[in-house]
Amino acid sequence: MSVSESNHLRDNFFKLNRELHDKSLRLNLHLDQEEWNALHHAEEALATAAVCLMSGHHDCPTFITVNADKLENCLMSLTLSIQSLQKHAMLEQA
16 A cells, blocks of 8 residues: 555544544434444544554555554454444334
8 A cells, every 4th residue: 555545544534533523422412322332432443543554654655564454453343333333223213
């Protein structure tokens, strides 16, 4: 992955994390504990993934290396959080 691609992805992770955090604060009164936990796990996964992309271009100035296992774990955690929120939303609609 190029440094510019990594920087762009990292910035988007941080931006999404901030938006998720801001919206979760506004929805605080309408969330149950399971939803709240899922949102916090999603925020944590986004922040960790973004930080993971902050390092790694010290050996080569044009390409970045990342800890693929750590990044994969972050994305898996984010996916599980999204699935939990979707499941909860479907139960509320039923």
